[in-house]
Amino acid sequence: MATAQQNLGTALTSSGATAVTPETNTFTLTVGGTTYNLSVSILSTDTNQTALEKIAKAINAAGAGVTATVITDTTAGTSRIQITANRTGTNSAFSLADVTGNAVTATGANTVNVAAANAQYTVNGVSYTSQSNTVLLDRGHLTVNFLKTSTATVTLTVTPNTQAITGAVNNLVNACNTLAILIAQNATLISPRLSQAFNQAYTVKEQELAALGITAGPNGTLTVDQTKLTTAVQNNLGLVQSTFGGANGFAVNLGLLGQEITTSPLWGFAAPGAYQASFFPNTYSYLLTLNQSQLAAALFPSGTIVNYLV
Incomplete structure (x- = not known):
């Protein structure tokens, strides 16, 4: 110890x-x-x-x-x-x-x-020392706290935090649905490019998302089969990670879209004929640009899986 x-x-x-x-x-x-x-x-x-x-x-x-x-x-x-x-x-x-x-x-x-002393421990036959009784294993993904000394082998079994992961997925789905509804309600004001980018993010991972119990309805909103999602998290965590955080991951692509929304001048997101004073207080600001905060809030609620898995 x-x-x-x-x-x-x-x-x-x-x-x-x-x-x-x-x-x-x-x-x-x-x-x-x-x-x-x-x-x-x-x-x-x-x-x-x-x-x-x-x-x-x-x-x-x-x-x-x-x-x-x-x-x-x-x-x-x-x-x-x-x-x-x-x-x-x-x-x-x-x-x-x-x-x-x-x-x-x-x-x-x-x-x-x-006297001051370092912890001494062995992992898979390799000896290590630590200044602390709390160490990180598996490239920092696993935190282990030493409580007492032992010469016996200790086996650590790690399982996914099902509740945290499914909660993060549901947060992201809710955010997607908020954005889809926002786009639908302002179809005459928002350029089709935004909905196309949003749909593309889903289409690229449609099959993987369906395997996790996530499907899109006719109105563009997503639904989650909670039983199917929980089973996937427990038995196929790799699929969950690659679907959301891998190359062309759903969360990754939504993150890129969100970054574009929050950093671009946004004139490209305005539909033709949208620049009318009556619309300024809602979807468009007084500078005739798309209200960034409204779209950003839809894309990035607190605790979304974008931060959890990417």
Whole structure:
């Protein structure tokens, strides 16, 4: 397992006179090869607990990637400083050393209680190390969290997140239907080129989409056979991926269409005779260009499969 270094200082009598030299004590804190120069002013009237709290505050203020706290045992009447790396692994190992004064030596702040260590694991016979107990496998597609050590072989079985994928497909279908209805309702205003491009995106993958339970009706809207789609996701995820995110994928082509809509001047999307003032507030802006936001919203609702699979 990967562990974070933890230092635990000497137990000092909390109310006793400070063991740290009453003066400005300077010391270094080195974390992962970076050295921080710290200082703390100790007074002759300070108790051990007060001095420890000052040192902990100076360490935390450095923002060096470690956290210092003062642990007080009220029963024993003692206090000690505890310093812990904020991250696991040897890259976050740290050390402290006095420069002037004895803040580190007197408090035992450089006493390592738990050493920094990297996780060690083997995947398919190949050994690896990690600074963290969370690692990515399968080219980053699989996140694995180490919870405890084991010498026994662990088999990981990965299955598709059916609910998330079918949900993304349904989101995209709903977006397509919104766009199809928008085009139909504004047929005299929108160039046929837009509906042709939309239909082409579907036609290219018509057979694959049908295999997933997605078909087009006479009015251009799509319907989803949820049972068929769920079965395909569970048993033929490759088909789902290639249909939407592969070469000429349905989602990819819709994405390209959406990009064209949102980046072009859009005069080409206006049908002849559409430039009439009565239409400006709805489909066309006052600049006589197609309302980009309306079409973009139809194409790209939150959580569409364009972002999920492409």
